[in-house]
Amino acid sequence: MDFLDNLVLPQSAHHMVLLKYLLVLTYIILIPYLSILFSSLALSLYFEKRFGKDYKSYRFAKELIDQITFNKSVSFALGIVPLLSSAFCYAQLLHLTRLDVPGYILTAALFFIVALIFIYTYKYTFHLKDIFAFASQKGNDSCPAELESYQKKAARLHKRSGLYGLLFLVIAVYLFIASVQLAADSGSWSTSNNLLGLIFSLKAFVYFLQFIVASFAITSAVILYKYFRNDSISSKDAEYLGFVKNFALRLGTVSTIILPLLIILNVIVKPIESFSYDVFGYALLSLFVVLILVILFYVMLKESSAKFASLLVYLFVVLFAFMIIKDQYAFDTSTKKQFAILEANYEAYQKKVKEEFGLVTEVINGAEIYNGKCIACHQFDRRLVGPPYNEVLPKYEGKQEQLIQFVLNPVKVNPEYPPMPNQGLKPKEAEAVVEYLLMNYKK
Ligand code: HEC
Incomplete structure (x- = not known):
């Protein structure tokens, strides 16, 4: 994406540090959002397809997608804006390298927008299906044939949009993850600046697995929080709530048990250039938080209660922050040389600008x-x-x-x-x- 590179003004070392903080903040918003969106959609599709006849599963499938898509500007603020801003950050930080990380991230953003369109279609057709079902139940036979054909079309659109939404979302997330991994792997900058290399890189794949598992884990916590933060709700439909609780607790326990393996694997496949004490430190901190999460989930599963739901959500925010900071340290260490180059470039640029404005005050000795x-x-x-x-x-x-x-x-x-x-x-x-x-x- 040359046009992004053309926007780049050489930055001082201070500005680059700020840009790195901005990246961390961006990810702390973006990654949890993508995680919850991904697993809500995946679970919704799963429950509808496997147990669509069962009213509890059907209702859960619908509520899952409703909860994450409650507001379109939220998708814009938590998804699209962070993706674009991370592309701009990388355009600055990786300026003068041959990498096109910003371009890949912008492509990911495009896939994400398409995914959102499908996901919202999926959500609306869910309700449309209900309306049709309701209408045909009423036995309104003024135009049953037409009604039936619309009903079928809506059902088909619903099914397809859900699957396509998931597909495009996975592509967007994978492309994004692979680009971020490439950015942090300065050792392979000269060799693997192409899309295929990106997609088939082991690092990207392991990171993607970690993303999926972490996303199911955080989503379980969010489900528990949403349904049970307020005790008064639990009397409404005890059977349904029991079903939701049971499912979220089991999913949460299993995925938090798997998560440490992936965090460790992720550190192992990291490029040598990116190792530092900070990376190990934050990896250990993440593992520690996961351990607490496992214990909490396990206790709740044993008691079949949701009493730690809000604590779980807080801990997941902390966990995601630790993992993101860890990756940012890895990026930092791995790209030291790049930043030295950028700094020199900045100084040369400063000198040129000063000369252009006649501001050089050479000290004559x-x-x-x-x-x-x-x-x-x-x-x-x-x-x-x-x-x-x-x-x-x-x-x-x-x-x-x-x-x-x-x-x-x-x-x-x-x-x-x-x-x-x-x-x-x-x-x-x-x-x-x-x-x-x-x-x-x-x-
Ligand atoms: C290649 C040799 C050479 C270099 C280099 C040189 N000078 Fe000279 N300088 C001379 C010679 C020879 C004289 C005597 C000239 C004369 O008397 O006509 C001289 C004479 C002088 C005088 C005396 C003038 C007078 O009125 O008697 C001054 C003052 C002076 N140089 C200053 C400097 C300064 C300042 C520099 C450095 C920027 C410098 N020179 C570099 C060779 C040199």
Whole structure:
């Protein structure tokens, strides 16, 4: 995506640190949202397909998708905006590399938008199906044939949009994950800057597995929280709520038990360049939080209660934050060289801009000019090619301007010496060196 690269202005080291913080914040919003969206949709499809006849499963399938799609601007704010902003961050951070990570992320964002359209269609046709079912129950036979055909069409659209939504969502997430992994793997930048390499990279695959498992885990916690945070609800439809609780507890327990394996595997497949104490530290912290989660889920499963539901949600936010910070440290360590390049680029750019605006304040140092140009022929106390300064300078005392004129444009003075060649100094330089000489010769 050249157009993104054209937008890039070289950034100072401070700005790049800010951009990295921005990335962390972006992910802390984006990744939990994508996780919950993904598993809500997957579970909704599963329950509708496997147990569609059973009213509890049917209702659960519908509520799952309703809960995550309650508001379109939420999808925009939590999904599309973070995806775009991470593309812009990478355009800055990976500037001057040959990688097209921003381009891949923008492609992922496009897939995500298509996925959202399908997901919303899936949700609306769910309700449409109900309306048709309700209408045909009423035995309204004024136009039953037409009604029936619409009902069929709605059902087909519903089924397809759900599956396509899931497909596009998976592609979007996978592409996104693979791009982020590529960005953090500076060792393979020169070799694998193509889409196929991205898709078939082991790192991307392992990370994707971790995403799926973590997404089922966090979604179980969110379901428990949604349905049981308020005890008064539980009296409404005890059988249905029991079914939901039982399912969420089991799913949560199983997925949090698997999660540590994937976190460890993820650290193992990380590129060597990205290892640091911080990466290990945050991996350990994540494992620790998962351990607490497993225990909480297990206790709740044993008691068949949802008493820790809100604690679970908080812990998952912490867990996701730890995992994201860990990956960001890995990115940081792995891209040290890239940032040195960018910093040098920034300094060169700054210099150029300053020159363009005539802001260069080069410090002219008299001593340096003396040591660089005059010392070959002059010393203060000895004759070399030219006369010793201690001898010739007293006559210039108080006549600084005259001496500057001589240095800028030497004329023949003493027949004992050959003429002094013009040293090609600029007026400011002559001034500086003269000042230096007059201050330093022995009176
Ligand atoms: C290639 C040798 C050479 C270099 C380099 C050189 N000079 Fe000289 N300089 C001379 C010679 C030879 C004379 C004597 C010229 C004369 O008397 O006609 C001289 C004379 C002078 C004098 C005495 C002038 C006078 O009125 O008696 C000054 C002051 C001086 N040089 C300053 C400088 C400064 C400042 C630099 C460095 C920016 C410099 N020179 C570099 C060869 C050199």
